[in-house]
Amino acid sequence: MAIARPVDRRLFFMLDRAHTQLAKAADAHLSASSHVGTSQAAVLIYLGYHDNCRLSELSEGVGRNNSAITGLVSRMEEAGLVSRGHSHDDRRTKTVSLTSKGWTVRETVMNDFRAFNEKLVKGLNDREVDAVMKFLSLSVSNVAS
């Protein structure tokens, strides 16, 4: 259960720090080949698996709220990476889909991240990587209450 080990109280800050540094490194990694940051990259990747989805679904998929998505999608629309559409079923909803340019950039981004993620787990064995992924999934639901 790992209760109250002194080191535990630093866990969140270690995560925060790692995220800051890794996001910075990932941004640098990405902008070398494409002009997208990590937020936009997440959208590109998600849309590859769920093209033409609702904005709310995208919001859920990349873990940002509605208003963040509105701005994010708008910037990406201006950049020609995605386009908005309308749903036939429900006139409230709008959909997002990748443009052909979006698909191309996504391909680059995917390759970049494959290399990047391999760097992240350098020095860890499979068992440890599994523990990390388990933590990243579990912790979100642990605090969701």
Add this chain to the structure above:
Amino acid sequence: MAIARPVDRRLFFMLDRAHTQLAKAADAHLSASSHVGTSQAAVLIYLGYHDNCRLSELSEGVGRNNSAITGLVSRMEEAGLVSRGHSHDDRRTKTVSLTSKGWTVRETVMNDFRAFNEKLVKGLNDREVDAVMKFLSLSVSNVAS
């Protein structure tokens, strides 16, 4: 080595997502008792261990760059949590120290995070927690190059 396992390419996004959700939860957790966010909380905790340190050291300690620290410290100074001082050795440098109010808030924040961090590792055994901490430390240096 965990090379090219299909799941690896999602690692960074899982981290990104976890960080976003956890930061949001932590903010809610904190602002219930004190009026500080996670950035300011990090500063409070760091200063508890390195009171009266230089701004650059703080910058390194909490993983933000110099100009971000200037703004962060200014906001905290206005809130009465920290105060700026001058170094005797080097008159270029300025120092930051906790005010008595800062120490009080830090105490609250520390307790909040103890509880919060315990929630994060719920469902993980010690071995897995160790792997997570190892990952969070290692990954930063792995991409630092």
Add this chain to the structure above:
DNA sequence: CCTAACTATTACGCATACGAACGAATCTGT
């Protein structure tokens, strides 16, 4: 002494995120 390096600040523009509130559309219960 002069110059180079360091330290912190400041200002600008930009990206990202949040919560709150809004209008429009849709669904639900009666």
Add this chain to the structure above:
DNA sequence: ACAGATTCGTTCGTATGCGTAATAGTTAGG
């Protein structure tokens, strides 16, 4: 069929952080 609740996307204001560049004071090296 209609009133009320809910959902969806948007807009607004605010907070935070980054990069870059300019500024200014201080220190250290030659």
